[in-house]
Amino acid sequence: MLWWFLLLGLALGLVLVPRIIGICLADEFRARVRLHFACPAGAIWASIQDVERHPLSGIQCRGVTRLPAEEGTLCWVEDLGRGLLSVSSEVVDVEARVVLHASMSGLPMVTRWEAELLDLGPEGCELFLSNRTVVRSGSWRSPLVRLVMACSGGARKVLLEYAWDLAQARGVSVVPLDPLAPRILKPRGGGGRARAQ
Numbered sequence: 001m002l003w004w005f006l007l008l009g010l011a012l013g014l015v016l017v018p019r020i021i022g023i024c025l026a027d028e029f030r031a032r033v034r035l036h037f038a039c040p041a042g043a044i045w046a047s048i049q050d051v052e053r054h055p056l057s058g059i060q061c062r063g064v065t066r067l068p069a070e071e072g073t074l075c076w077v078e079d080l081g082r083g084l085l086s087v088s089s090e091v092v093d094v095e096a097r098v099v100l101h102a103s104m105s106g107l108p109m110v111t112r113w114e115a116e117l118l119d120l121g122p123e124g125c126e127l128f129l130s131n132r133t134v135v136r137s138g139s140w141r142s143p144l145v146r147l148v149m150a151c152s153g154g155a156r157k158v159l160l161e162y163a164w165d166l167a168q169a170r171g172v173s174v175v176p177l178d179p180l181a182p183r184i185l186k187p188r189g190g191g192g193r194a195r196a197q
Contacts, residue, residue: 025146027137031156032130032178035163039172041117041125045095047166048115051076054165056102056113057085058158074100083107095119108136109145126177127166129159 037044047054055061055078062079069075072092078085083106090099100113111133118126133155135145148154160176167174 025143025150027135027142027146029133029135029149029155030131031153031159032128033156033159033163034177035127035129036120036124036175036177037127037167037170037172038124038174039170041119042095043170043172044125044127044166045117047169048098049074050169051087053169054162056087056100056111056158056162058161058165061085074098080104106139107141107145108138109142110134124172127163129163131155131159 051066051074052064055064057078057080060080062081065077065079067075067077069088072094074087074089074092076087078087083104085102085104087100087102090101092098095117097114097116100115102111102113103109111131114128114130116128118128120126133149135142135149137143163174163176
């Protein structure tokens, strides 16, 4: 009889403890990375614009639907299976800077992405990526998402994986220039990020 109470206590602990920890965590996550690509800025800009091949949600993305947008801006929806990520651009300076806003259906989460390119001529280009994600309360998943973001370094990790994906598409090397970034970027699972079909 005692082992039933132990099992019940363990099950409740596994369910409740992560949620309690997640509720206590901050709701905002920020990251910024600086990277060097061995190719012209225009090539990386073209890859950033190709949202079907390079979705913000990476391997979680099951498909991308472009939406009508004003000239010079981007607007699309990424299907994540359990929800939709709606993305729209706020500022676009051609081949220089794009600011994207993304929101998740079914989860009170908003993200602001910024990509800024610096052309270095024959030496390639530098890409500055930043990400600010806010996970508000209001869904049973919010505390769990906060916990995963905090434990995995999610805001930074997604930027580095996105940069790896851009480099792989162009067949060029990418070197993180931040002291805290890994020296070599490696794809998740050995084969790079999955592409949206």
